[in-house]
Amino acid sequence: MKPVFVDANVFLRFFTQDDTGQHARAERLFRAGAEGRLSLVSGPPVLFEVAWTLRAAYDRSGPEVLDVLEAILALPGFTLTDEAVCAEAVRLARQSGVDFADAYIAAMAAASDAEEIATFNVGDFRKLGVRCHAM
Numbered sequence: 390m391k392p393v394f395v396d397a398n399v400f401l402r403f404f405t406q407d408d409t410g411q412h413a414r415a416e417r418l419f420r421a422g423a424e425g426r427l428s429l430v431s432g433p434p435v436l437f438e439v440a441w442t443l444r445a446a447y448d449r450s451g452p453e454v455l456d457v458l459e460a461i462l463a464l465p466g467f468t469l470t471d472e473a474v475c476a477e478a479v480r481l482a483r484q485s486g487v488d489f490a491d492a493y494i495a496a497m498a499a500a501s502d503a504e505e506i507a508t509f510n511v512g513d514f515r516k517l518g519v520r521c522h523a524m
Contacts, residue, residue, distance in 0.1 A: 392428040393418070395467070397438035400431075404457050405447060422466030429467040433475055433493060436461065440489040455483050474500050485516040495519045 395418070402408050403415035422429035436458055443449040443457060458479050462469060469475055474496045482492035491510065495517040498506050505522040506514055514521050 390425065390428045392430055393422075395429050395431045395435065397435045397442065400435070400439050400457075400461055401442055404460065405443075407447075419464055419467070422464065425466060427466070429464070430470065431461075431467070432470040436469070436475060437490055437493070444488075451486065451488070452483070454489065455479055458489060471497075481517055485513075485518075487513045487516050492517060 398411075399415045399418065402411035403419060406412045418427070419429070421427045439461070440454050440458060443454045444451075449457075458475075461467070462472065462476055462479070474493065477496040477499070478489060478493035481487070481495055482489045485492065491513045494506065495514060498519065505520045507522040507524060508514055509524075511521045
């Protein structure tokens with residue numbers, strides 16, 4: 390099966406439907422993945438770009454952004470590198486109200502067995518229940 394890496398703009402056209410022609414093409418791509426004709430894959434930086442663009446350019450709320458990220462993770466025929474960490478990041482972001490990127494950092498730190506995070510963004514990481522390294 391042919392693997393195809395999916396960029397953020399494909400997800401954005403699919404979920405925002407702001408360009409009908411590109412939405413239809415994205416829909417065909419995701420249908421091909423669901424039917425097993427293609428193996429669709431993407432990575433965490435693509436999710437960061439989707440999240441940022443939905444907030445900055447489409448003025449979507451945090452919960453709406455997380456809904457889209459969860460929908461991406463659930464697409465049939467789609468694999469996300471670092472999928473378990475991304476799913477945990479969505480869960481943490483939804484639970485705490487912090488942005489997906491910070492939740493991803495916390496989830497990745499936990500997956501890496503780090504006991505603390507060195508950061509100047511102490512407030513958001515405390516909301517995530519993460520110990521911050523004293524600097």
